[in-house]
Amino acid sequence: MNQAPNRSSVSLRGVEIAYGPVRVLDRLDLEVAQSEFLVLLGPSGCGKSTLLNAIAGLTEVDSGEIWIGGRNVTWEEPKDRGIAMVFQSYALYPRMSVRKNMSFGLEVSGMKRPDVQRRVTEAAAILQITELLDRKPSELSGGQRQRVAIGRALVRDAGVFLFDEPLSNLDAQLRAELRTEIKRLHARLGATMIFVTHDQIEALTLADRIAVMRDRRIQQLGTPHDVYMRPANKFVATFVGSPAMSFLSGHITEGRVFETSTLRLDLSGYAFTAPPSVGMPVDLGIRPEHVVLAPGEAAAIPARVELVEPMGSDLLAWTRIGEAALTVRLSAETPVAPGDILPLMFSTRRLNLFDAQGERL
Amino acid sequence: MVAAAKRLRIGSRLPAQIALAPALLIALVLYCGTTSWTVWISLTSSRMLPNSVFVGLRQYDVLANNDRWLASIANIATFGALFMTAALTIGFLLAAMIDQKVRAESLLRSVFLYPFSMSFIVTGLAWRWMLDPTLGFEKLLHDIGFADAHFDWIVRPDRVIYTLVIASVWHAAGLVMAIMLAGLRGVDREIWNAARVDGLPTWRIFVFIIIPMMRGSFATACVLLATSVVKLYDLSVAMTNGGPGIASEVPAKFVMDYLFERGNLALATAAATTMLITVVVVVAPWYHWQGRKARMAGIA
Amino acid sequence: MSTPRASRHPSGRRPKRLSPSRVGLYAFLLITALFFLTPLYVMLVTSLKPMAEIRLGNIMSLPAAPTLDAWTTAWSRACTGLSCNGISAGFWNSIRILVPSVIVSIMVGATTGYAMSFWRPRGAKLLFAALMVVAFIPYQVFIYPLVRIFSQVGIANSLAGIVLVHTVFGLPTMTLLFRNHFASLPLELFKAARVDGAGFWRIFLQIMMPMAVPIAVVAVILQVTGIWNDFILGLVFAGRDNLPMTVQLNNVVNTTQGERTYNVDMAATLLTALVPLCVYFVSGRWFVRGIAAGAVKG
The missing domain is CATH 1.10.3720.10 (MetI-like)
Incomplete structure (x- = not known):
């Protein structure tokens, strides 16, 4: 668009929300920088949509403050907050044409007709929906509807874009397509974007930073790489990544050695956040792709293959070390069959250790 | 998610409050206000004009010894029992049969439902003419050879209530059919298929599977019919005007007559209050059940 | 014909078009429908007959010479109490x-x-x-x-x-x-x-x-x-x-x-x-x- 770049930071300070006795958000602090793409990731019911609604001004907060673009907007109407929003069900006005859907908000705000039309035309061009402008929403496919919904947000020329699971009603192919579209849009507009999803792939591909939420709290806030490689706790470790991280239960012995009934592992290369005490029970988390085959290596750990899943580009071997389950990602050509014993080695730097409370060590 | 549009800010809720004001005013003044007033009058000794001489439940005592009121109660009880049984049975049978993929389904539905679109006055006058003992069906029976046949129920005190039943079943059976048909169509086709695969005969599927699944439709139909029984007024006025004698008097008519013709406000309002209590007793369990169902659906 | 044999000859009996229960069903529906239509029919034929014919004939018979006199009377001349302006x-x-x-x-x-x-x-x-x-x-x-x-x-x-x-x-x-x-x-x-x-x-x-x-x-x-x-x-x-x-x-x-x-x-x-x-x-x-x-x- 032609307007001067319009970017706002978003800041939540001690935001609390409850529906009667049911708490939905615990004192929550969150800083979103100008032009940042932040993804709120979590299972349904974790409070992520409520958080987004609070930023939009669609849900009242019980305490705390919301700042957008350096202004305290806690008690302002949604329209005055400088935000635009895209919804899961598209929420297009069914009796209005695409053009009218996109111009409605601008007309409400009292903008002059030529300006409205210019903005609608521009936004439609960006999203390649120009030829749809005179259709009704019922005449559009799901992907087209969501493009229109994004277009409706685009014309508002807002400093902050809020996305409430915008892709989850689409099929897999359209989802990927619109995902890249949104990423491209972010690069082009430079606007701040906050995106709610329960899909970790969306989170990893889109985000500058991810806030993983569960039980009314942010569990971890960090770059996709951080969240994936150094999950803050067992929940984040399990929720992000597919197939999920495997866990071996054991304890720490003298000399920083991880020990279970069937294996011993030297942890000297592991970056502990705090020095572990001897004898403390820990869970060792291993991602499938952080396991390597080490034939002929004396220190290799033998794992019995139970099931093999070819994935095209690679294959997954579901194995057991003693009783503990371990998923291993191998190259597609690896000759492996159920019943085989694989000699495995782990890269110590890429391991994840969690204490009995599930917190990262 | 939990009910999401929770509280909106006061500034934006004000128009909603204003928009609701007429309805609130109506509810407070014209529903609650008038109901309490009616109940209050029934506790006074008011005759032509309302007074505030409190006499407790004396009017209800008078009412309990009033022949006309007792006849009204007896009439409405007979009428209600027969009417509800007949309307439910016929309505359900019609719905079940129409649901068997019959020809001219929509024509049949129209035929069964059209009486419901007409007023009780029209219904009453039409049946009163057909049941006319000199020129109506009785004459038809005589003309086609049954010289001794009698069909003079409308002028016989011991039979007149049945004529009201016939007319109102004619009026309401289509409504029951529509409700039941909606209920039947709401039953998953797979249930039928599963029962067929199990080899159950049609009537068993109906009795043991379908009817229990249609509890809601039956409850709705029952409540609607029951309240229409309590409200019964126009039909009695148009068809028999309560006669012969007081043989087809009904409570609603009793109230109207004592309010506007006989000038006994307290007795009339005592009767109205009795009707109110009856309705509450009928509706409350159903309302509770509906509410519970809604809450369960909300949780699920 | 490339249609497989099996699909042209279903193993079950084709349901008879008019089994006795079907006949009963239609009979019940027809009789009930006639009952429901009777009042409308009676009202209509009665309104088209002169009074003399009503007294002599029966309520189901069709009017010998249909007339709209009763309708015009009802609309503009029928009496309620003292005034006779119809309904x-x-x-x-x-x-x-x-x-x-x-x-x-x-x-x-x-x-x-x-x-x-x-x-x-x-x-x-x-x-x-x-x-x-x-x-x-x-x-x-x-x-x-x-x-x-x-x-x-x-x-x-x-x-x-x-x-x-x-x-x-x-x-x-x-x-x-x-x-x-x-x-x-x-x-x-x-x-x-x-x-x-x-x-x-x-x-x-x-x-x-x-x-x-x-x-x-x-x-x-x-x-x-x-x-x-x-x-x-x-x-x-x-x-x-x-x-x-x-x-x-x-x-x-x-x-x-x-x-x-x-x-x-x-x-x-x-x-x-x-x-x-x-x-x-x-x-x-x-x-x-x-x-x-x-x-x-x-």
Whole structure:
């Protein structure tokens, strides 16, 4: 668009929300920088949509403050907050044409007709929906509807874009397509974007930073790489990544050695956040792709293959070390069959250790 | 998610409050206000004009010894029992049969439902003419050879209530059919298929599977019919005007007559209050059940 | 033919087109249908016969020489009490009552239902419960105090009075109808409109009402038939000059002096039934939807 770049930071300070006795958000602090793409990731019911609604001004907060673009907007109407929003069900006005859907908000705000039309035309061009402008929403496919919904947000020329699971009603192919579209849009507009999803792939591909939420709290806030490689706790470790991280239960012995009934592992290369005490029970988390085959290596750990899943580009071997389950990602050509014993080695730097409370060590 | 549009800010809720004001005013003044007033009058000794001489439940005592009121109660009880049984049975049978993929389904539905679109006055006058003992069906029976046949129920005190039943079943059976048909169509086709695969005969599927699944439709139909029984007024006025004698008097008519013709406000309002209590007793369990169902659906 | 043999010869018996149970089914439906049609038929043939033929023949026989005399008499010359102007006056009274009552009651009901569903203002739940109860209560409970209040306010026996009464007693059904409709719409639509900056009335008029057109049609059908067919409210609240058609019809039939003119009675009855019958046959499935919506309260 032609307007001067319009970017706002978003800041939540001690935001609390409850529906009667049911708490939905615990004192929550969150800083979103100008032009940042932040993804709120979590299972349904974790409070992520409520958080987004609070930023939009669609849900009242019980305490705390919301700042957008350096202004305290806690008690302002949604329209005055400088935000635009895209919804899961598209929420297009069914009796209005695409053009009218996109111009409605601008007309409400009292903008002059030529300006409205210019903005609608521009936004439609960006999203390649120009030829749809005179259709009704019922005449559009799901992907087209969501493009229109994004277009409706685009014309508002807002400093902050809020996305409430915008892709989850689409099929897999359209989802990927619109995902890249949104990423491209972010690069082009430079606007701040906050995106709610329960899909970790969306989170990893889109985000500058991810806030993983569960039980009314942010569990971890960090770059996709951080969240994936150094999950803050067992929940984040399990929720992000597919197939999920495997866990071996054991304890720490003298000399920083991880020990279970069937294996011993030297942890000297592991970056502990705090020095572990001897004898403390820990869970060792291993991602499938952080396991390597080490034939002929004396220190290799033998794992019995139970099931093999070819994935095209690679294959997954579901194995057991003693009783503990371990998923291993191998190259597609690896000759492996159920019943085989694989000699495995782990890269110590890429391991994840969690204490009995599930917190990262 | 939990009910999401929770509280909106006061500034934006004000128009909603204003928009609701007429309805609130109506509810407070014209529903609650008038109901309490009616109940209050029934506790006074008011005759032509309302007074505030409190006499407790004396009017209800008078009412309990009033022949006309007792006849009204007896009439409405007979009428209600027969009417509800007949309307439910016929309505359900019609719905079940129409649901068997019959020809001219929509024509049949129209035929069964059209009486419901007409007023009780029209219904009453039409049946009163057909049941006319000199020129109506009785004459038809005589003309086609049954010289001794009698069909003079409308002028016989011991039979007149049945004529009201016939007319109102004619009026309401289509409504029951529509409700039941909606209920039947709401039953998953797979249930039928599963029962067929199990080899159950049609009537068993109906009795043991379908009817229990249609509890809601039956409850709705029952409540609607029951309240229409309590409200019964126009039909009695148009068809028999309560006669012969007081043989087809009904409570609603009793109230109207004592309010506007006989000038006994307290007795009339005592009767109205009795009707109110009856309705509450009928509706409350159903309302509770509906509410519970809604809450369960909300949780699920 | 490439069709596989098996599919051309299903293993089960093809159901017989007319099994005995099918015959019984159709017989029952046919007889019941005739029973349901009889009153309409009798009214019609009676209204087309002269009185002499009615006295001599039977009620089922077709008119020997159909005549519309009874219809014109009923419309413009039938007597109620002392005046003999037919029931045309009642027809026009009913129209004058009907039009404003339908409009006002639907407007109030739609607004109330909308306010309740999205905005949930204070008192909405209690109000809704009250409306649900009132829908079932006989008018006799409210009537006397209403008459007193109306005469205090100065709208007793007036058009304004009867319109208000129809609005008041139409409110439960209308509110329920619209509330249920709005409650079935996705909440995100409402949120989108809020983000777009639309306020209470703009969301109502520009977004919600255009989507409520089918429900509005159902509401019109319900209210037109309901108000047209009303007797008791018109009798008590409309006043002598505004008596609706149903009340006039009852007067015509009950106050005929001397010989009873059944043909005129039946013509007048049919005339009164004409409007709801037309609504019913024109609206077809919508009427059923209306009943279903009005019937399934709560």
